Amino acid sequence: MAKEHHEDEKRxxxxxxxxxxxxxxxxxxxTDRTSKEWSYANTEPVDVEAASELAEPVRRDNIPDRKKEGxxxxxxxxxxxxxxSLISFFLLPFLFxxxxxxxxxxxAARGSRIGWWALALSVIAIAASMVITPIMRY
Structure with a gap:
């Protein structure tokens, strides 16, 4: 009787x-399935993205860190x-x-305004040498 009662409890x-x-x-x-990730192993919903555990955190404000690193x-x-670019006005304008x-x-790609000035002056020096050099030969 006890055995049957125990089996009934298990059932x-x-x-x-x-x-x-x-x-x-x-x-x-x-529930909305688009908000959950599905694992491939057991097809149960998983709320945690595995890439967040494996990847290094993204630092948004890394400019002070760059200055610390030199x-x-x-x-x-x-x-x-x-x-x-200033030297290119006087000596070998195409090279300098x-x-x-x-x-x-x-x-300029690193955020320096001086880079833009150097770019403009170099272009002006090359253009001026292309105009002045043929005139000077005559």
């Missing part, structure tokens, strides 16, 4: 577990480009002007 417990599992399945089907903001490169343009673009 009742199994029915309750199956009912609660079915309720959870029904609840999952009724990375310039392009000002030094812009000054070098400006000096080369081209290097001034390249360094000016890199400096």
């Amino acid at each position: 009742e417990e199994m029915r309750q577990l199956e009912a609660s599992l079915q309720d959870e399945r029904d609840q999952v089907e009724n 990375v310039s903001d392009g000002r030094t490169m812009g000054i070098i480009a400006l000096v080369l 002007g081209s290097v001034g343009i390249i360094l000016g673009v890199f400096a």
Whole structure:
């Protein structure tokens, strides 16, 4: 008698577990599936994205960190480009002007206004040499 009673308790417990599992399945089907990620292993909804655990956090304000590391903001490169562009007015304008343009673009990409000035002066020096050199030969 005790054995049958124990088996009945186990059956009742199994029915309750199956009912609660079915309720959870029904609840999952009724919820918005677009807001949840699905795992491939057991096709149960997963609320946590795995990439967030594996990836390094994105730092939005990394400019102060760059200055601590000694990375310039392009000002030094812009000054070098400006000096080369000024030299290009007097000596080898195609060589120094081209290097001034390249360094000016890199400096401007890092946020330096001096890079833009160097770029403009290099272009002016190259254009002026293209106009003045043929005139000077005659």
